[in-house]
Amino acid sequence: MGRERLSCTGEMVDDNTVLIQRTLRSGQKIHYDGNVVIIGDVNPGAEVVATGNIIVMGAVRGVVHAGAGGNEKAMVLAFRLEPTQLRIAGHITRPPDGQDLKPEQPEIARIKNGVVTIEIYNGERQG
Amino acid sequence: MGEVIVVTSGKGGVGKTTTTANLGAGLAAHGHRVALVDADIGLRNLDVVLGLENRIVYDITDVTGGHCRLRQALIKDKRFEGLFLLPAAQTKDKTAVSPDQMKALCEELRQEFDYVIIDCPAGIEQGFRNAIAGADKAIVVTTPEVAAVRDADRIIGLLEASELRDPKLIINRIRPRMVRHGDMMSIEDIIDILAIDLLGVVPEDEAVVISTNRGEPVVQDERSRSGQAYRNIVRRIKGEQVPMMKLEEGGLMSRFLRRMMGLS
Numbered sequence: 222m223g224r225e226r227l228s229c230t231g232e233m234v235d236d237n238t239v240l241i242q243r244t245l246r247s248g249q250k251i252h253y254d255g256n257v258v259i260i261g262d263v264n265p266g267a268e269v270v271a272t273g274n275i276i277v278m279g280a281v282r283g284v285v286h287a288g289a290g291g292n293e294k295a296m297v298l299a300f301r302l303e304p305t306q307l308r309i310a311g312h313i314t315r316p317p318d319g320q321d322l323k324p325e326q327p328e329i330a331r332i333k334n335g336v337v338t339i340e341i342y343n344g345e346r347q348g
Numbered sequence: 349m350g351e352v353i354v355v356t357s358g359k360g361g362v363g364k365t366t367t368t369a370n371l372g373a374g375l376a377a378h379g380h381r382v383a384l385v386d387a388d389i390g391l392r393n394l395d396v397v398l399g400l401e402n403r404i405v406y407d408i409t410d411v412t413g414g415h416c417r418l419r420q421a422l423i424k425d426k427r428f429e430g431l432f433l434l435p436a437a438q439t440k441d442k443t444a445v446s447p448d449q450m451k452a453l454c455e456e457l458r459q460e461f462d463y464v465i466i467d468c469p470a471g472i473e474q475g476f477r478n479a480i481a482g483a484d485k486a487i488v489v490t491t492p493e494v495a496a497v498r499d500a501d502r503i504i505g506l507l508e509a510s511e512l513r514d515p516k517l518i519i520n521r522i523r524p525r526m527v528r529h530g531d532m533m534s535i536e537d538i539i540d541i542l543a544i545d546l547l548g549v550v551p552e553d554e555a556v557v558i559s560t561n562r563g564e565p566v567v568q569d570e571r572s573r574s575g576q577a578y579r580n581i582v583r584r585i586k587g588e589q590v591p592m593m594k595l596e597e598g599g600l601m602s603r604f605l606r607r608m609m610g611l612s
Contacts, residue, residue, distance in 0.1 A: 246505030264501050
């Protein structure tokens with residue numbers, strides 16, 4: 222993935238990216254100074270922390286933290302975004318209690334107007 | 349040369365010991381020579397479930413410590429020809445055996461037996477590491493509870509890290525009616541998270557409680573559903589293609605029967 226594609230505002234983002242080709246199971250943790258791409262799932266009890274973006278080609282059910290160094294432009298993109306907890310930079314969010322909604326399409330989480338916003342990912346870059 | 353299979357789960361109380369006893373008895377009923385090893389040192393149970401408690405003279409730590417020969421410690425089962433138990437010590441703890449000693453023990457056992465089945469203790473500490481040290485294959489037992497599935501997931505990760513690839517899954521104590529009403533995790537929910545091959549599903553059954561307390565494996569109970577489930581699992585371990593048992597009318601299993609058959 223090139224720099225331009227990753228950067229929604231045209232600024233350079235960290236081009237340091239690691240690819241993980243397996244499912245992260247409970248108790249397993251990835252901590253990376255850069256972007257993380259996972260081909261597999263992030264199961265409940267697993268944790269992914271990245272200073273850049275996190276892209277999961279699978280289901281996110283554990284804890285993900287993008288922009289861990291304070292990068293408010295970081296985002297989390299997953300085929301199925303149903304995390305235990307989702308953090309971007311200093312923002313910590315969790316799914317609302319009592320709602321058991323199963324996403325059926327890829328979703329993207331990022332900070333918009335100071336709040337973590339989750340939208341359906343339609344494949345196009347949006348500012 | 350026999351196969352060494354460890355039965356593990358992470359969480360306690362999901363049915364590792366019951367599964368070990370029934371798979372052992374079931375394989376022995378097919379004419380195989382089977383050794384069951386109780387690796388739960390300090391909390392031994394397998395001898396009780398098999399009804400062999402009163403025959404123990406030597407235990408696993410006596411063998412690894414060189415106080416007796418392996419053959420002296422092996423207890424012959426009273427019902428199944430070819431079924432033997434190597435009991436755990438009750439008065440010691442997990443540090444009484446090392447992973448290297450377990451490896452050597454498994455090597456020795458596999459020379460004489462077709463199957464060596466190790467009953468792993470709960471947890472992920474030394475008892476677990478001992479139990480998996482000499483194994484070629486792993487069976488992960490879970491129940492349809494979130495906590496049990498979480499621990500099973502953790503265990504599968506640890507097994508993979510120890511080069512024990514492709515563990516097989518047994519889902520124990522499922523209650524089809526609760527699943528149908530959405531009150532219990534379904535088989536599909538569990539497979540979705542764990543993503544490993546399903547070896548079998550054992551329904552919740554009072555016959556297990558009765559047989560466990562009597563020290564008679566339920567696998568020999570021709571009329572019980574759980575016994576049938578264990579007999580099917582035994583045949584799958586032997587390499588036979590056995591369709592999944594219908595847990596109840598209504599085709600609950602049909603979708604994932606197809607998955608088992610490899611059509612998805």
